[in-house]
Amino acid sequence: MATGHADVGVAFSDGELEMHVHHDEWGEFHPDEVWLKVAASARTAVPSAPAFAFLGDPGTALWILPASQRPDLLFLGLGAEEVAPGVFSGDVLRVTLKHWEGPGHFIVYQLDNFGTPTVWINTRDGVDTNDYVPLPAGGHIHVNWVFSAPGFYRLTFQASGTLVGTGRELTSTEAVYLFDVGELPRLTITRAHDGDHWVLRWLSETNTRYQIQYRVAADSGPWTDLGLPIPGTGGILEEHVEPLHPQQFFRLRVEYNPGNEPGIVARLFIADATNAALSMIDLETGAVYPALFPLGSRARLASTPSSRYCLAVQLDAGRAELFDSGIYVEDHGDHWHYYKQPVRRMQVSLLGANPVHTVALGDWLTLHWDLSGRVDLIHEKELTVAGDAYVPQSIHAGAQHGSAVPFTHPPGRFFAVSKPNPLYPHETRNPLPVGVDIWDLDTSNRVHTATGYTRMHGEAGNGWSAAFGFVEGVLLLWHNGNGWTNYMIPNPPTMPAGYRIGDLRGHETLNHYFGLAFQGETAGDMFVISATDLSMERLALPGDSFAVAYELGPDGNTFNVVLANGDFVEMNARTLQVLGVRRALIAPTTNHSNHGQFHPHVAGGLGRLYVTDPIGQRVVELEAGSLRTLRVFPLPGTPTKITMHGVLVPPTR
Numbered sequence: 029m030a031t032g033h034a035d036v037g038v039a040f041s042d043g044e045l046e047m048h049v050h051h052d053e054w055g056e057f058h059p060d061e062v063w064l065k066v067a068a069s070a071r072t073a074v075p076s077a078p079a080f081a082f083l084g085d086p087g088t089a090l091w092i093l094p095a096s097q098r099p100d101l102l103f104l105g106l107g108a109e110e111v112a113p114g115v116f117s118g119d120v121l122r123v124t125l126k127h128w129e130g131p132g133h134f135i136v137y138q139l140d141n142f143g144t145p146t147v148w149i150n151t152r153d154g155v156d157t158n159d160y161v162p163l164p165a166g167g168h169i170h171v172n173w174v175f176s177a178p179g180f181y182r183l184t185f186q187a188s189g190t191l192v193g194t195g196r197e198l199t200s201t202e203a204v205y206l207f208d209v210g211e212l213p214r215l216t217i218t219r220a221h222d223g224d225h226w227v228l229r230w231l232s233e234t235n236t237r238y239q240i241q242y243r244v245a246a247d248s249g250p251w252t253d254l255g256l257p258i259p260g261t262g263g264i265l266e267e268h269v270e271p272l273h274p275q276q277f278f279r280l281r282v283e284y285n286p287g288n289e290p291g292i293v294a295r296l297f298i299a300d301a302t303n304a305a306l307s308m309i310d311l312e313t314g315a316v317y318p319a320l321f322p323l324g325s326r327a328r329l330a331s332t333p334s335s336r337y338c339l340a341v342q343l344d345a346g347r348a349e350l351f352d353s354g355i356y357v358e359d360h361g362d363h364w365h366y367y368k369q370p371v372r373r374m375q376v377s378l379l380g381a382n383p384v385h386t387v388a389l390g391d392w393l394t395l396h397w398d399l400s401g402r403v404d405l406i407h408e409k410e411l412t413v414a415g416d417a418y419v420p421q422s423i424h425a426g427a428q429h430g431s432a433v434p435f436t437h438p439p440g441r442f443f444a445v446s447k448p449n450p451l452y453p454h455e456t457r458n459p460l461p462v463g464v465d466i467w468d469l470d471t472s473n474r475v476h477t478a479t480g481y482t483r484m485h486g487e488a489g490n491g492w493s494a495a496f497g498f499v500e501g502v503l504l505l506w507h508n509g510n511g512w513t514n515y516m517i518p519n520p521p522t523m524p525a526g527y528r529i530g531d532l533r534g535h536e537t538l539n540h541y542f543g544l545a546f547q548g549e550t551a552g553d554m555f556v557i558s559a560t561d562l563s564m565e566r567l568a569l570p571g572d573s574f575a576v577a578y579e580l581g582p583d584g585n586t587f588n589v590v591l592a593n594g595d596f597v598e599m600n601a602r603t604l605q606v607l608g609v610r611r612a613l614i615a616p617t618t619n620h621s622n623h624g625q626f627h628p629h630v631a632g633g634l635g636r637l638y639v640t641d642p643i644g645q646r647v648v649e650l651e652a653g654s655l656r657t658l659r660v661f662p663l664p665g666t667p668t669k670i671t672m673h674g675v676l677v678p679p680t681r
Contacts (some may be wrong), residue, residue, distance in 0.1 A: 029054070030065035031099070035107035035553060036205065038121055038187045039161060045121075045187045046202035050107065060186075064092050066175060069100050071233075082147050083135060084176060089236070091209050091316075093173040095138060105170040106163050115164045116189035116198075124160035125149050126202055127184040130176030130209075134287035136161055139172075165189070178210025180280075215237070215280050226269045227612075228278060232260030239281040244273050251279065256656035268611035292378040292634045293368055294674030295353050297338045298328040299667040301626055301642055306340055306351070308371055309647060309661050311636070316661050319487040320350065321373055325633040331671040332408045333395045335582065335633070337374075338671050339393060339406070341383045348378040348395055348404075350411070353673030364679050367387040375416035378404055385431035385644075389489045389536065395444065398459065401426040403445055405434075407471065423467055427452065429459040429483070436536065438507045441469035442590035444494035446484055447477065460484055464496055466512050476512035478503060488534035488541050492558045495541045497529035502543060502557050502564060515562055520555075522566040527552045535584035538601060542567070542587060544575055551576065554589075556604065570609050571596055576617045582633045582676040586652065590628045590639060594616045598637070598655060617641035629669050633676030642666040 034051040036059075049064070050478040051058045070093060076086040083090060097103040106123055128134050128151050136149040136258050149159040150170065172646060175181065184485035187200040213230040220227050228240060238258045241251040258265060269278075291312040297309040300538050304326060305319035326344025329338055336356040341348045354369035386489035388394075393406040405421040411418045423432065423445060430446030446461035453459070463479030486497030493506040501518040519528065523545060540558045545552040554567040569575065569589060577590035581600055585600040594617070614628055626642040636658065637650040647667060649659040 029062055029102055030458045031102055033103045033105070034064070035105045035124065036185065037110070037122065038106075039110035040115060041110070042471060045189065045198055045558070047123075047185060047187050047200050047203035051203070056144070059205045063206045064104065065102060066093055066129060066173070066207060067101055068178075068211040070094075071210065078085070079202075082137070082145070082150055082152070083174065084133075084152070089176075089233075091175045091178060095172050103170070104173055105168055106161060107168040108165050108167060108538070110161050111165040111346060115192060116165050117195075118190075119165040121163045121165055121187055121189040122160040123156065123163055124152075124186050124188060125155055125241060126181065126186050128155060128181065130175070130183075131179035131180030131208075132175055132205075133393045135174035136171050137174070138169075153659070159586060162189075167529075175207070175209045176214060181209060182205040183207060204619055213280055213282065215278060220268065223269070223299065226271065226643045228269055229264055230280060232265045233274070236260035237283040238265065238280060239267070239283070241268060241281055242272075242278050242411045244275060244277070246277050250418075251281075252504070254278075256654060257283070257401035257562060259657055263596070282474045286605065292636060293294040293366075293675070294634060294636075294672055295355060295371065296631065296638060296647065297329055297340075297351065297671050297673065298647060298663060298667045299323075299340065299669040300639060301668045303648060303665050304342075304345075305619065305665075306338075307663060307665075309663075311366075311649075313525055314659060314661070316427065316663060318664055320371070324350070327669065328384070329669040329671045330393060330395075330674065331388060332406070332411070333388045333391060334408055335671075335673050337393075337408065337411065337678045338673060339386060339387060339395065341395065343383060345381060346381050346383065348383045350374040350376045350406075353665050355674045356412075357675050357679050358680070366675060367453060373673060376411070376418050378420070384429065385487065387431060387433050387487060387489060389434045390436040390490060392443075394432040396431045398429050398447075399427055400424070401428055401430065402449060403432040403443070405432075405443070421469065423469070423472075425465070425467075426461070428461045430461045431487040431496075432472045433487050433494040433496075435489065435494065435507070442475075443469065443509075444487075444489070444505050445468045447479055458483070458647055464494070464514070466505065476514070478505060478514040483518070483528075485546075486529055486530035486531040486543065489558065489675070490538055490541070493534040495532050495543075495557060495559070496535060497532055497543060498521075499528045502529050502532070502541070504557075504559055504562065506559070517564050518564050520566065523554075523555070523564075524552060525564040525681070529555060532557075533580050533587075535580045535601070542578065542580070542601075544578070554578070567604065570606055571595060575631045576627050577639075579630050579632070581652075582672075586632070588630050588632060588637055590614070590630055596630075596637075596639060596650070596655065598652065606652065608655045609643045610650065612643040613648060613650075614639060620652075626666055627668060631670045631672040633672050634674065638670060638672060640667040641669050644667050 037048045037050040070091045073082045133151045137147045147160035148161045240254040243249045294311045296309040304323040306321040308317045308320045325342045327340040338351045380397040383395045397403045404420045406420045429449035432445040435442040447463035461484040465474045466476035482499040496503045505514040526547045527545040529543040531544045533542045539555040573591040573593040586601040589597040596613040598607045647661040
C-alpha cells in the first residue's frame with residue numbers, strides 16, 4: 029500500500045481484541061499480509077525548533093507519513109471504529125509498540141492546534157510500556173509516522189484496554205506490521221570503454237555516505253571495503269574500479285545522517301560564469317552563501333599573496349573590486365595572532381577599460397587594463413594599513429593585451445611588464461605584445477628591454493625570474509647579479525605544429541614553470557619549463573585527455589589538474605610524480621577553449637582541494653593525497669572561478 033487512506037485497525041469481536049490493516053479501497057488484511065510503503069517523497073529534515081529535538085539533530089533526514097493527507101503518500105491512521113463505545117473503561121484503547129526491527133529509529137507524534145508536539149512513541153530512548161498511542165473506542169485518529177533511515181522495518185504492536193464492569197485488562201495477540209521506507213540505491217555496473225576497469229553508478233541522496241564493498245563469492249565470504257566512503261550529492265555518483273580478482277561482486281553500504289567532516293578555518297569565493305555575483309562558502313561551518321555580493325558583470329578572481337584578500341576582476345563592467353575574507357594573521361612579536369572576522373566588500377574599487385590579467389607574487393598583486401595599458405600594483409601590506417582609503421601605484425605601458433610580473437630579487441621594486449605592439453591599434457588589430465620591459469618602480473624607468481617576438485600570451489614568476497609565452501617559445505628574464513638578462517627557450521620538438529605556450533604557472537619555491545600549449549584558443553599538451561636548465565619538456569598526464577584547469581598548491585608542493593574528461597590529477601610539483609588520480613570527479617568539459625565560460629577551476633590549501641563543477645552546480649571538497657570526497661557544496665548557477673582564503677601557509681618572520 030503506497031497511496032490512499034488506510035488504518036492500523038483494532039476490532040473487538042467474540043470477547044477478543046484483534047489488529048488488522050484496513051484500506052478504504054482494497055479492504056481488510058492481516059497485518060503481515062501487506063507492506064506499508066513510505067515513498068521517497070516522504071523525506072524531510074528535522075526542524076531547528078527546540079520543541080522537535082526528540083526527532084534528532086536539526087537538518088538530519090527523516091521519512092514521515094504525515095498526519096495530513098498528501099496525494100503522493102499513504103495516508104495512514106489508527107482506527108477503532110469496530111469497537112463499540114461503553115465496552116472499555118474511558119472508551120480508550122492503547123496501541124503499544126512491543127518490538128521494532130529496522131535500519132533506523134521509529135517515532136510517532138501528534139501536533140496540537142498551536143503546533144506543539146506530543147510524542148507517543150520514540151525508539152531513540154528504547155522501548156517500554158510508555159511507548160503507546162491512545163485510541164478512542166469507536167473513533168479514528170491520524171498521527172505522524174516517522175522513520176530515521178530508509179529500508180525495511182518490522183514493527184510489533186499490541187492493542188489493549190480495560191473492560192468496563194470487570195476491570196479486566198484485555199490484550200490482543202502481538203501483530204507485526206511491515207514498512208518499506210524510502211528508496212535504496214540501485215547499483216549498476218558496466219565495463220569502461222577502455223575495458224580495463226568497471227564503472228559503478230547509483231543515484232545518491234544528500235546527507236548520506238556510501239561505502240563500496242566487494243567479495244569474490246556471490247553468496248559467501250566477508251564483504252571488504254573498497255576505497256573510502258563517498259558522500260551523496262543528490263545526483264548520480266560514478267566510481268571507476270580496477271579489477272582485483274577474476275570475479276568480484278559489489279554492494280553499497282549506506283550511512284544516513286553521517287555528520288559533517290571537520291571544517292577548516294578558511295573561506296572560498298566563487299564567481300559564476302553567467303551571473304554577475306560573488307558567492308562564498310565558510311569551510312569551518314560548511315555554510316554556503318550563494319550570490320552573496322552582486323557584481324557589475326561576470327568576474328575573474330585573484331587572491332593576494334597572503335590569501336587574505338580577493339580581487340574580483342569584472343571585465344565587462346570595467347571594474348575590479350577588493351573583498352576582505354576576514355581571515356588573517358598578525359605578528360605580535362613573540363607570537364602570531366589569528367583572526368576570523370566577517371567577510372566584507374571593501375571600498376577600494378578600481379575603474380578602467382578591459383581589466384584582465386593578474387599576477388600575485390611577494391607582496392604584490394598586479395592587474396593589467398588592456399585598452400589603456402595601465403598596470404595597477406596592489407601592495408598587500410600597504411592595503412592592510414590603509415584599508416578603504418588605499419590607492420595603488422600604477423605603471424602605464426601602452427595599450428595591449430598584456431600583463432605584469434613582480435620580482436622579489438634583486439632588492440627593490442622591479443616588474444616585468446609586457447611591451448605593446450607599436451602597430452596596435454592603428455595598423456593592426458592584434459593586441460598581443462611583442463616583448464617585455466623591466467620597470468623600476470622607484471625611478472619609473474625601464475631598465476631592460478627584450479623585444480622582437482610574436483604574440484605574447486601567458487605569464488608567471490617565481491620571484492627571481494619571470495616567464496612569458498610567445499609563438500617562438502617561453503621568454504625568461506632575470507637578474508644575473510650584474511644586470512638584467514633574458515633568454516628565449518625555444519619550443520621543443522615535442523610541441524605539435526601550430527601550438528605555443530599560452531598559459532603559465534610558477535611558484536617562489538620552484539625553479540621551473542608549468543605551461544599549457546594552445547593552437548589559437550584550443551588547449552593541447554602541458555609542458556615543464558626549467559628556469560635553471562633553460563629547457564622545455566612535455567609533461568605526461570594520465571590518460572588521453574587534456575588540462576582545462578590547473579593550479580599550484582599554496583606551498584608549491586603539489587600541482588593540481590582537472591582534465592576535460594572530468595578526471596582530477598594531483599602531482600608532486602617538484603618531482604613531477606603523479607600522486608593520485610580521481611576519475612570522473614565532475615562532468616566532462618566539451619569546450620576546448622581556455623576562455624570557455626563553463627570550465628571548472630581548482631583551489632586548495634590546508635590539506636584540502638576544491639573543484640568547481642559548473643555543469644553539476646556544486647563545489648567538491650577533496651582530501652589532498654587520498655583524493656576522497658569530504659564534502660559537496662551545492663551552488664546554484666554555473667560556478668567557475670574560485671579562490672581560497674585563510675592562513676594557507678604557516679607564517680614566518
